[in-house]
Amino acid sequence: MNLFGAKLSDVKGIEKLKNYNEIKDIQVEKIVNHDITKSVSKKVFSAEDNKFNGVLVKNENNDIVEISFYKDGISDGVSYTYYLNGDLKSVSTYRKGSIExxxxxxxxxxxLESEQVFENNSLVSEKYYDKNGKITKEYHFNKLRNGILKKYYKDTEKMSSTSTVMVNREKVDGVEKMSFVLDGETKVFRKDGTLMAILQYKDGSLQDLTQKFYYPNGKIQYYVVVAGDEIKDFKVKDRIITYYENGKVNQDCNQQNDGSWVCKNYDKDGKFLDEEIRAAEPISNGDTRFWEDILNPVLEVLAN
Structure with a gap:
């Protein structure tokens, strides 16, 4: 089929497409049909047609599976792909042959499965959705490959965490793969939306950085400095502050060179009570289960 000065409504079978009403009146210089089930060649256009301007329609067993706009022989404009029943599979925008x-x-x-944004043929943001159309994750990053990663609780669309990240990109078998490295602040939330923790990372590590954990009422509960790269290897060092539920300091402890802790104690109104020296880490007193109870809910959220 070769039509000049045609409307997309002239394409056979186009009325079955879900977005038919949106595209039916679009006028183009030329429409070329390409049946991928009948052609063994990967070439869409012949050499003399390398200045093609118009629309390419791809069919599979007489069903339209793609409609793409071309300028000077390369993709330029919107490209639609379809499932065999006519439902949309993807909508993309191209500029001079590259997705943009x-x-x-x-x-x-x-x-929806995902929404993506490309700049200079590189992915800069994406939102993922579950099978019910509820958002599960999104990220946005800049040209320096720094960005924000947000995750959501299943089926609720309530945010579970938000993290400052570095983005690593590498090509595997010609396909670009991305991974995220925590670098900066990560906030972890309970299902009811209250803040659970604020974690600080440097190049994926917690080592020597301050971490904060919160009561369900939003008041800070613990302020600690961490020894250990990952939260699963969590140990405290240097300083620990515990708080009452009203936000007042309960105990402020500093680690000494010999490993002991000097702790100042306060009442719920903020009045200084006394000072003591503790041999063991003062919050857990060496009981590893104490920190497991604090950290496991945080780990569970971050793992999803």
């Missing part, structure tokens, strides 16, 4: 701007992916049930 928004790209939306859909699941077979019609719900």
């Amino acid at each position: 701007g928004p790209q939306v992916l859909y699941r077979p049930n019609g719900n």
Whole structure:
């Protein structure tokens, strides 16, 4: 099929597409049909047609699976892909052959799978959705490969954590893969939206950085300096402050060179009570289960 000055509504079978009403009146210079089930060649256009301007329609067993706009022989404009039943599979935007701007992916049930944004042919933000269309994760980052990663509780769309991250990119078998390294502040939230913890990372490590844990009422509960790279290897050092539920300091402890702790104690109104020396880490007194009870809920959230 070769049409000049045509409307997309002229394409056979286009009325079955879910977005038919949106695209039916679009006028183009030329429409070229390419049946991928009948062609063994990967070439879409012949050499003399390398200045093609118009729309390429791809079919699979007479069902439209793609509609893409071209300028001067390369992708330029919107590209739609479809499931065989006519439902949208993706909507992408191209500029001079490279993906640029928004790209939306859909699941077979019609719900969103992800929303992506590309700049200079590189992914700079993405939102993921579960099969019911509820958001599960999103990230945004800049040209320096620093960004924000947000995660959500399943089926609730309530945020479970937000993290400052560095983005690492590498190509595996020609496909770009991304990974995130925690670098900066991570906030962890309970399912009811209250703040559970604020963690500080440097290049993926907690070592020598201050960490804060919170009561359900939003008041700080513990302020500690961590010895250990990962939260599962959590140990405290240098300083520990515990707080009453009203936000007043309960105990302020500093570690000495010999490993002992000097602690100042206060009442619930903030009045100084006394000072004591403790041989063991003063909050848990060496009981590892104490910190496990504090950390396990945080680990559970971050693992999802």
